[in-house]
Amino acid sequence: MKITTWFKTxxxxxxxxxxxxxxxxxxxxxxxxxxxxxxGFGNMQTxxxxxxxxxxxxxxxxxxTIVIITGGIDxxxxxxxxxxxxxxxxxxxxMGMGAGASIAIVLIFGIIFGFVxxxxxxxxxxxxxxxxxAGMFFCRGLTAMISVNxxxxxxxxxxxxxxxxxxxIPFGAIVNKRGIKLYPFIHPSVVIALITLIVVWYILKYxxxxxxxxxxxxxxxxxxxxxxxxxxxxxxxxxxxxFLAALAGFVFCLNTTSGFVEQARGFEMEAIASAVIGGTxxxxxVGTAIGSFFGxxxxxxxxxxxxxxxxxxxxxxxxxxxxxxxxxxxxxxxxASMRSKHNS
Amino acid sequence: xxTNSNNFxxxxxxxxxxxxxxxxxxxxxxxxxxxIKTPTFFNVSIQNGVLYGYVIDILxxxxxxxxxxxxxTLVIATGGIDxxxxxxxxLAAAICIRMxxxxxxxxxxxxxxxxxxxxxxxxxxxxFNGFLVAKMRIQAMVATLILFTAGRGIAQLISxxxxxxxxVPGQIIYVRMESFKAFGGFLPNVVxxxxxxxxAAVVIIAYxxxxxxxxxxxxxxxxxxxxxxxLVGINSTLITFLCYVICGLTAALAGIISSxxxxxSDANNxxxxxxxxxxxxxxxxxxxxxxxKFSLAGSVIGAITIQALTxxxxxxxxxxxxxxxxxxxxxxxxxxxxxxELKRWLNSRSKKNATIKVAG
Numbered sequence: 001m002k003i004t005t006w007f008k009t010x011x012x013x014x015x016x017x018x019x020x021x022x023x024x025x026x027x028x029x030x031x032x033x034x035x036x037x038x039x040g041f042g043n044m045q046t047x048x049x050x051x052x053x054x055x056x057x058x059x060x061x062x063x064x065t066i067v068i069i070t071g072g073i074d075x076x077x078x079x080x081x082x083x084x085x086x087x088x089x090x091x092x093x094x095m096g097m098g099a100g101a102s103i104a105i106v107l108i109f110g111i112i113f114g115f116v117x118x119x120x121x122x123x124x125x126x127x128x129x130x131x132x133x134a135g136m137f138f139c140r141g142l143t144a145m146i147s148v149n150x151x152x153x154x155x156x157x158x159x160x161x162x163x164x165x166x167x168x169i170p171f172g173a174i175v176n177k178r179g180i181k182l183y184p185f186i187h188p189s190v191v192i193a194l195i196t197l198i199v200v201w202y203i204l205k206y207x208x209x210x211x212x213x214x215x216x217x218x219x220x221x222x223x224x225x226x227x228x229x230x231x232x233x234x235x236x237x238x239x240x241x242x243f244l245a246a247l248a249g250f251v252f253c254l255n256t257t258s259g260f261v262e263q264a265r266g267f268e269m270e271a272i273a274s275a276v277i278g279g280t281x282x283x284x285x286v287g288t289a290i291g292s293f294f295g296x297x298x299x300x301x302x303x304x305x306x307x308x309x310x311x312x313x314x315x316x317x318x319x320x321x322x323x324x325x326x327x328x329x330x331x332x333x334x335x336a337s338m339r340s341k342h343n344s
Numbered sequence: 345x346x347t348n349s350n351n352f353x354x355x356x357x358x359x360x361x362x363x364x365x366x367x368x369x370x371x372x373x374x375x376x377x378x379x380i381k382t383p384t385f386f387n388v389s390i391q392n393g394v395l396y397g398y399v400i401d402i403l404x405x406x407x408x409x410x411x412x413x414x415x416x417t418l419v420i421a422t423g424g425i426d427x428x429x430x431x432x433x434x435l436a437a438a439i440c441i442r443m444x445x446x447x448x449x450x451x452x453x454x455x456x457x458x459x460x461x462x463x464x465x466x467x468x469x470x471x472f473n474g475f476l477v478a479k480m481r482i483q484a485m486v487a488t489l490i491l492f493t494a495g496r497g498i499a500q501l502i503s504x505x506x507x508x509x510x511x512v513p514g515q516i517i518y519v520r521m522e523s524f525k526a527f528g529g530f531l532p533n534v535v536x537x538x539x540x541x542x543x544a545a546v547v548i549i550a551y552x553x554x555x556x557x558x559x560x561x562x563x564x565x566x567x568x569x570x571x572x573x574x575l576v577g578i579n580s581t582l583i584t585f586l587c588y589v590i591c592g593l594t595a596a597l598a599g600i601i602s603s604x605x606x607x608x609s610d611a612n613n614x615x616x617x618x619x620x621x622x623x624x625x626x627x628x629x630x631x632x633x634x635x636x637k638f639s640l641a642g643s644v645i646g647a648i649t650i651q652a653l654t655x656x657x658x659x660x661x662x663x664x665x666x667x668x669x670x671x672x673x674x675x676x677x678x679x680x681x682x683x684x685e686l687k688r689w690l691n692s693r694s695k696k697n698a699t700i701k702v703a704g
Contacts, residue, residue: 130425133620137668138668140665333481
């Protein structure tokens, strides 16, 4: 009895979409196990690869979740990530700077960029999509200004060490043909991503700032009347998002170890899709960082399907993800209209 | 003396508050810079039987943008935005060119029909956006983001060419027939470029449609307050939907002109960064970015200004990849100037100064 009421309260609220997502992930994983069992889908390493390939997206989606909860949006992050990769590559390869200093500079850049966007949005009250659209083109253009050619990071030992270090996981090992036990491994990027995810989850759930973000997203008017500093909260949300975008760029760069103009194009869409699929309402006020993490996993599993299939081209990635985003926002919209009917 | 300066100030204020003040000043500014740099800027001559000159070049190349700006103006007037226009352009162009096929002597499908199908595809994309925004009430930004990302992917899949007996997607498809060139080039024995006629026709049709019917008024009512509009009997859902369909149509038309210019379909580059240019044109045209009142003339002048700016920046040695930096800065400057908050802040500052002077 108690379990059913607990289940009802959990499921009737806004968590319902998150439940669909988690159920969908489990179903897709099982389907993958059945269909692609011959390609090692069931290995622990496949799951770890999903995390490694999408470490940047996990961070970016967490940042996007914060912004969407405030009722805003940020479509500049793909370009910010591209720019950050290019900056890192340029500073380390062409200017011979150390890895630590370069990383610090790009993170500070992310904070400043987030501050400018946030200031325009919260203090000048310009619509977020116009500001971040301009930001998107600004960063993409700036990337081209630094270099139109691809710069590969090949000389910086510290950075490459970070990128290629394998952290072994002590369970889920498989035995290969020669009888050697192979433990699954992850790169440090996954560790950074998961720590960031937990920090963002904690900030949203247990800090004053996190509470203000939800209040602001629920109703800006009420938040103002409650005495919250709406402008500052919004500004801080965008600053945090800018920092997370730069961090995501750094992690992304650990994966690609290069910078080029077209990098991370369409990444903003992946981050928004992950957040939405994970149960974040686009109208603001509802969402969790953990939900967005599951959104990323869904995207990762689609990618793995397409890779395992082998005959589908990489454009299908974007098309399928867009279709999924479309499906989920329509679902959200249907839920919202049902709820408003129910209330009235 | 005091009244005089007040009069002057009032007159100046009236001038700056005129709708077309911003776009016209911006256009004059860009033209001035150009004429200082190249004194032969306004020279127009006839070479090889067609008009030739800097001004003609700018006007010719601005045609796609003018067409797009018409659709974008309507969408923004309803309080929305469409960032998928570039991708829709590429998609419509890919469909049109794939239909035409790449052969030297005959089209696979007659040109009229394939262009029509391209336009219908654009309208279908617009209808998709419109359905999500108007019917499902999803933020325009996110709804159009779907096609913004997927559109080019679909265009790549459509741009398939037979290589070694297999259809390989993601190719540049060339058209080998001369007559398709006319669409984005010149008609025989006509000195004025064809896109110019198309753009003029689009603007005139849109203007007549908006001024002679109540549609323009309905759009404004929807943009200012869609709920109030609905209460007085305006079907704001349908109005918004139609605006997105029109925007899709204009995007498709612009895409087909672009593909005719380059004589091929290039899913990666047709309409690239066009969405920013179109939004910029609308913002520069003095339109309210949060919907409501709009000015078609402003957007058209805005579009020509943007193209003049683009051409001038190219002439100064800025590459195509770097161009968005300058445009992004211009967008932010324009919307900041239009921002009510900034005006209020400046007003309160000047008032404070005045009281300090009185007190002193």
